[in-house]
């Protein structure tokens with residue numbers, strides 16, 4: 001099946017007389033006839049359900065659909081994208097370990113790594129995603145356990161060189177984890193370029209309608225944990241907290257990582273996605289392919305319009321010919337990139353504020369990547385306490401406006417931008 005078909009058909013196949021739509025199994029618990037039946041589930045000797053903190057049929061159907069879309073062997077939903085990022089690393093790295101991460105990842109992920117996970121004893125080295133081979137090589141340590149990057153960085157819109165980072169990670173015997181939120185599997189499938197684990201904030205395009213916060217982790221099944229057994233004892237030696245199971249032996253290369261992540265991290269940390277939210281996420285997934293196409297078409301038209309507007313000083317959109325990442329985007333995302341654009345308003349901070357005030361259709365929100373066009377001027381909202389000099393040092397220009405292009409008619413959006421820009 002191709003991606004458009006998988007959006008509709010994968011993950012759940014009703015049997016004779018069963019509901020066509022993924023059923024919402026809104027139940028915390030599941031009933032068994034004998035204690036032995038349930039015991040087998042607890043020992044992971046049989047597959048099935050006993051408690052929805054660990055697994056639930058509705059969330060599993062949706063996770064299986066996303067695994068199919070990414071071309072992976074196993075997947076699990078999480079309560080948020082943050083939980084997915086955290087679990088994806090913490091599943092294979094603990095106190096005393098080290099991780100190499102791209103420096104331009106989403107701010108929330110950066111804080112999670114740089115502040116919270118550092119307090120747990122994990123060290124991170126952040127590298128410029130366009131650094132030299134020598135710099136990248138120098139970032140690795142004997143205790144490095146993973147490399148982490150973002151397909152299209154939010155909000156910098158830098159395209160990550162997945163193939164290059166995968167080669168570097170594998171040369172050091174560790175997996176590459178890629179946050180594929182902005183591109184979605186419709187536009188990029190990181191596993192085809194060597195990534196081993198993919199994460200998403202499903203809150204963004206996958207849900208696509210501002211309805212549910214969620215995340216997902218997908219395993220490619222390609223990383224050979226046993227070949228690097230000394231680095232990953234959690235997967236290759238018995239788990240005493242789970243009846244002495246060795247995940248890599250019992251669940252194989254395609255199942256070990258996700259099974260461990262559910263059995264240990266979901267058990268102990270509990271950031272589950274509810275069946276109701278998973279049901280709504282699935283509604284978003286069914287139209288993901290058609291929506292992504294429209295998001296990209298609209299964003300391209302608007303980026304081209306902005307480039308020609310005299311009140312706009314610069315436009316950053318990786319789909320735009322002439323963009324620094326255009327060639328790399330064409331390689332990894334030949335069908336399109338995403339719907340997010342950033343641009344500069346001539347006249348700096350105050351001109352940008354005037355522009356924002358006059359928008360009628362585009363709403364002011366910190367959110368991105370959904371059906372409604374939304375816009376953010378960091379210098380007058382999220383970053384308003386900083387001076388112009390501090391903003392520049394932090395990589396956020398005072399005139400920078402981030403525009404997440406939705407699914408409205410592009411001409412309506414252009415008319416809105418036109419009158420707001422004319423007001424400056």
Ligand SMILES: *Cc1c(COP(=O)(O)O)cnc(C)c1O
Pocket residue numbers: 080081082083085106108109150154179181182200201202203204213214215
């Ligand atoms: C929003 C976002 C996250 C965090 O996801 P939440 O669902 O908000 O927890 C992680 N990565 C990227 C790229 C994001 O845009």
